[in-house]
Amino acid sequence: MHPLARVSVSDQAARGVSLLRLACALLLALPLLLGTGCSKKSKYAPVGIVTDKHGAYAKALQDALATASPNLPASDLIDDLDLPSLPDDRLSAYLVDQATARIAEGNLLVIAVATQGGKDHPLLLVRSKAKKYYLAESGSIVSLLLLRENIDKVWILDKPEYYPAGSLKTKEGEVPPARVIMNDPDALAALLAALSPALALPPKKQTNDYGTPVKTPDLLPFNTPHTAGQTVSGEILFIDSEGNIVTNIPKGVATWLKEGTLLRILYGKERIHAPLVATPNEVPIGRYAAIYSPEGKLLIIVNKGSAARLLKAHLGDTFTLEP
Incomplete structure (x- = not known):
């Protein structure tokens, strides 16, 4: 696994990061981001992490990925988003949009960011028309970036083979909620190891059978100018x-x-x-x-x-x- 170059996006107040700090952090990462993507010869879609869980979580997932799939390349960006203790989905959606704007096509990004209400949502796989993939707990977190990139397809990751019996304390055929999967680095790494090779295939060779299709994910009502x-x-x-x-x-x-x-x-x-x-x-x-x-x-x-x-x-x- 390639080392992860860490870009820390810090908040100096409870409302989130300043725009200037965010812009500077992303610009520093730009040389890495432009070279990140899924080449024609790659057998895996590179994995990146955008999270508000900070370094320990990212390191645990990195280690779990190295065990689950040693050849799976890591993206060159981890963004640590500092959010208020009580999540604000609109704020989270904005910061996620900023953190993902310069990621190259072909990447699979894990959006491990808490949502309001603590509801149990199914885990979603989102493909944008910019040819990027997002693993997200709910549509609200990716609402703003999808206004920019537009939705191509969305699936609920509910195929039983993603979650073997006994893992995550699930019963046979049971699909755990997204927050449970996101909080278990080993289970999440196993899921990413299964998805990454399939997503690296050329579009015409992809099965598009990753779970139950979703026509209209639950997005926040952001307006366009x-x-x-x-x-x-x-x-x-x-x-x-x-x-x-x-x-x-x-x-x-x-x-x-x-x-x-x-x-x-x-x-x-x-x-x-x-x-x-x-x-x-x-x-x-x-x-x-x-x-x-x-x-x-x-x-x-x-x-x-x-x-x-x-x-x-x-x-x-x-x-x-x-x-």
Whole structure:
């Protein structure tokens, strides 16, 4: 197994990681990520881990994979996501989307991230149209990345041969819930060792028989940006530890959204003006501004202040922009 190059994505506050730290961590990993993927000669789909369970879990799974399938290549990325003690699925979905954006096609990514409510979901295998595979506890965790990559196929991993009798204290023919599988590195490694060779086959040779097909997985209701004339409607995806508001509006969604434009932002009962700038220092301290993130998402910020606090913003809130 290749050594795993670890990228730590840390949170300095209970709400999650700052966008800047996240972007820097992913950019540092970029040379590794561009070379990661399933080549034509590979017999295995490389496995990566995106988790909020931190190093001990990732190391245990790495060791279990080495035992279950010594030749199975590991992806070059483990992302440790620091989340609040009470999971917020929208926050988790955003961080998972950011962590997976630069992963090459052909990888099988384990999304071992807690979901709200503690419900027992079946384990899902998701294939996106970007030719990536995701093993996830529920559709909510991969909701945002699937808006970006689009769903190809989804299966419930309920084939009995994945879970031999006696493993995970299951009875013959019984399929354990996803959280039980995710919390058992040996069982998860055995499942990955069984799936990886099948997923490495060329698309025309794949059986697509990985379990019960799911037509519509249970996804969170994220909105896509909407334009009507010169009005752009957006949604708050994330609020970082400095109070910067990350929106779902990408660069290029409207021709007038460019540096130098003075934006009128309508958020609830608030009406504010913010210039679209290249750097925060282009506006006085305490003033609103809009700026594009390294990933090309529009941010609403306050120079040396917290836009989220001033606007009393929350994840999922909607707003409109006008020139």
